[in-house]
Amino acid sequence: MNVKFAGLDIGGPQFTVIAGPCAVENEDQMLQASNAVKTAGAHILRGGIYKLRTRPDAFQGLGREALPIVKAAKAATGLPFLTEITSASQVESLSEVADFIMVGTRNMYNYDLLKELGRARVPVVLKRGMSAKLEEWINAAEYIARGGNDKIILCERGVRTFETATRNTLDLAGALWVKQRSSLPVIVDPSHGTGIPALIPGMAAAALAAGLDGVMVEVHPHPAAALSDGAQALTTEQFGAMMDRLAILGKACQRPVRA
């Protein structure tokens, strides 16, 4: 079932583009990134407020301090906003700014959190666990749907394999397999899926051509200065060029990217 929300029809004809920085760092960074992705044609803004990090001493996100920054970015661009939830206790505070809630790869099996989101009415982007089987991913979505929340978007973000040249192995065929077997829209995150900026536009184009429903990419005005995941962020210029490429491809595939 398509997810219709905030004027969007995810899973419908339009190919949906979600973009923004890995983490909300400060107002300057967020506004620069937001305005750039809006100008290039993105449909949804993303930005991390609470970050899950492997090491407990790494930057864990601004938390509530990010809320006014996000409000400013939404006001400036008019775009809906997506962010990751890392604890069931955040549902209320995130609802102040989030139009979409994302469940990250580390929490795909956190059925307790999924059940909580099943009771919410916010659309959920459910990322695939880093080594989740496709059937398990579909079943995880079922944990949300059983609570009565049918606004679910699946997001493939690469699986963990023996290959180390890329950060993960982006399983486009797996994403397509799920799209053919479930009624849910399926999008792709080539930023985490590859970890390499030079591969992101090609994989975004591949997702569109394969028949998937959208992409989520990380964009930062100054990747080298990013507090998290800078190495995989596109610059605003690279993102603009990617959107041009997707727009041409979208016409040929009858999946318009820009309105």
Added chain:
Amino acid sequence: MNVKFAGLDIGGPQFTVIAGPCAVENEDQMLQASNAVKTAGAHILRGGIYKLRTRPDAFQGLGREALPIVKAAKAATGLPFLTEITSASQVESLSEVADFIMVGTRNMYNYDLLKELGRARVPVVLKRGMSAKLEEWINAAEYIARGGNDKIILCERGVRTFETATRNTLDLAGALWVKQRSSLPVIVDPSHGTGIPALIPGMAAAALAAGLDGVMVEVHPHPAAALSDGAQALTTEQFGAMMDRLAILGKACQRPVRA
């Protein structure tokens, strides 16, 4: 650092054996299993109260109904009890019966839950995520330790690979690598690690010989009738034979199994 609790010294000379059914199903089943594993020489009783299952319509455990059954089993055997936590909200109710709290493979990256357990004082058995790198596993333990809870036992339970003949690929060398690099006791779960009863005693013996600190195995009086994971449970007879084998080996390795 060894975990000294309930008269045990996990990580010390004795090789620790944790045994019991996958899930607490009813009083008969639990008492039969408990008495059998006590007789054979197990040191800690295990049994699932809340179960994480891939499908939302699968048996999810008895929940609070299991508490009096567990109390009866503890009273009958005098053994301490270990069970899995699946939600931070269970800390209090589980504390009525649980001497050890286990974090299962699906929750190793659930840092929110790990922080909660860092504030508790109950010893925690932290299973490795099904595709967690060894460094990530050590870092996850750090999320607990930073809260002030230093009673942490790591448990290798097999990782997900291409091989399908066994349920998982038990990474004994990885467990040993972690033992050599952290100060925490490291045990092994050959039941989930292999999924095949005929392999469990051999892998338990291997864990002991390799220098690891203990094993956790599933034992059920009637595996064919088990409500979950029956196919990988040892019968009480098989468990007794395994304990005999471990006892002989433990003497040779100066890791006594029975007091």
Added chain:
Amino acid sequence: MNVKFAGLDIGGPQFTVIAGPCAVENEDQMLQASNAVKTAGAHILRGGIYKLRTRPDAFQGLGREALPIVKAAKAATGLPFLTEITSASQVESLSEVADFIMVGTRNMYNYDLLKELGRARVPVVLKRGMSAKLEEWINAAEYIARGGNDKIILCERGVRTFETATRNTLDLAGALWVKQRSSLPVIVDPSHGTGIPALIPGMAAAALAAGLDGVMVEVHPHPAAALSDGAQALTTEQFGAMMDRLAILGKACQRPVRA
């Protein structure tokens, strides 16, 4: 470096399509398949003469009996022919009919065979080993190139992962990574890469959109009756529809598919 051969410029503007049955079975089957793929616009014909099979009692290919059948198919279509080599001793007999020699996934590390092909002058399609790292794949090509044969095409065919819903996990991003780092053309085999006909056209389209140089697909006039790998073969009708889709996409991407 592009591979220019038999009137083709692989790695050049045109997106190359290689198609035909997994194995040459008999003249009827081969001619039907060949004529159909020629009509639909394929550039190179494929067909197995010697097959590597996991079980020694499985169909191992027609061997020399296939040669006159292949000659008939080449004469009927005017297409160049590609087949797999499974032993260095076959170089001479295969040279009677093969315009391209393929090294299959099981032989990517067979450096003895690669050196032999380095001494030949036939273009070589080198498939990635089923769990070969990208660097190892590039190094394997180097074993051929050092012998003086610079006509090498790399073919990604899916890697082995924990996922079982698809036959392999097609690593499109890895293929693109190699294309950006080596001077060799890189194509994709979505038939082995997915094992599922419904996913093949989408993955072929994805390969084109991503900027890769071609695809190799298995086509059989009667997949259900195929002696090997029938379950993943496209029918001739499905192949025709796929070519129509690629032709449209190729125009948008300036990678023409049909002349």
Added chain:
Amino acid sequence: MNVKFAGLDIGGPQFTVIAGPCAVENEDQMLQASNAVKTAGAHILRGGIYKLRTRPDAFQGLGREALPIVKAAKAATGLPFLTEITSASQVESLSEVADFIMVGTRNMYNYDLLKELGRARVPVVLKRGMSAKLEEWINAAEYIARGGNDKIILCERGVRTFETATRNTLDLAGALWVKQRSSLPVIVDPSHGTGIPALIPGMAAAALAAGLDGVMVEVHPHPAAALSDGAQALTTEQFGAMMDRLAILGKACQRPVRA
């Protein structure tokens, strides 16, 4: 079926230890290593004559120059010798010195080579492919057996997974699974299986305790100066200590290590 050869009964009560350097480098190195492993109680000497290396410009072994060195080492120790074959054309020259021929991980799927060895009468040690399923490994042995050579020993050497802390993931449970399903002896290579000297003795002990039939380990008089794989070689002192540990364990398990 046990492999009885050169006075040994591999698969019988004795736990077999194969040891020596990764590659034969020169007479001094080979004699030092050989005398040390003999003294410590090894049953078979190993050493690479032809090496398969990922990069074509890496040291590829001494080739025929190694033959007199190996003869000297055999004469000095009285031990039988095992070496890897990398091309069917080497069967004859290797037969001058090799009592056991090893098929390495890269050649497990090289059915052409396996058939050739099926026609030979030398015992074959068949390593598991780096991502071979257990069933495929058993089937590969069948390629040898069908030729009439029933002297086959299987060797688990670690599989390729996402884990990078260890060189490979040693699949002891998989090795035991194969032992329970085939009639062939199964040994383990903890040197390649872990790549870390500190893990090798523990994994060798684990293999013995699990019920497997032997180990193969790399020993070098000066690991830091080794021309290949030095980082994973045991020193002769470490090997001696490992043998002492195995001897104690072997008594407890009724798998004597030293005569």
